[in-house]
Amino acid sequence: MLKSRVEPAVRRHVPGEPGIWIFILGDMGIFLILFLTYLHSRSADPALFDTSQRELNQAFGVVNTLLLLTSSLFVAAGVQATRVGRTTMAPRLFLGGFVLGFAFIGSKVIEYHQKYGDGITPSTDHFFMYYYAMTGLHLLHVVTGLGILLYLMVRSRSPRLKPIQLAFVEGGACFWHMVDLLWIVIFPLLYLAK
């Protein structure tokens, strides 16, 4: 039976340290302001924004979304594995999440490189100013998140984690899911909204 293999792994609780949520929700608030500022600027000159948007390669946006979604899947599974003391599987799952996150950075570097090669910089126009600001700020979060995933890889090798240590694993994972979540909004906003 499936039920019998279901672990009582998740009880009603705050995932991670409560403090991390002030940071996560605060960060989400800051990005919301950035999203609204972008749409406000766009409304002043939608034709320019649409023309510049056509310079973007949507394939990068899609591939990056799929990379982060899959990375999040690995990390969510990694937390589950950590909870039930799977000390071999959990670090592997976090490693999988890390590799996919790293691939996101690689893909972003190629995309930036192509844009610079075409002479497109943050000072090209308002659209690209937002493009570089939004994706750049997000990329900083990706880099931070990868550092956290390295910590989770090490932490999850311990067989019996104290509640506080498990909370750090959950909180770190939630930060990584936020990075995924923010990209989920950035992708349609920059690449698709016309």
Next chain:
Amino acid sequence: MTLTTDARNPLTLRNTFTVVWAVLVLATVVSWFFGNDHGIDDHSVVTTLVLVIAFVKARLVGMHFMELRFAPPALRIAFEVWCVASCLLLLGFYHFD
């Protein structure tokens, strides 16, 4: 509490996470399809659609991957308010600004 997550096999097809992931991937492909001038000609309809899809996806990530569906109501509601308010504000700025 009923748990549908198979913790021993975190990446099996029966796992809720895997199902959520598949829905998220499908939603991404659908957004891409419509955002690429397929099917719908009206840009404002397309933009509305892809933004609504984005926040449905964001909520799925929060509820399942972040496990907020198991969180105390205050935190879960704070997150859901962000999703709904952000979606409405972005649509408002897009359509009426």
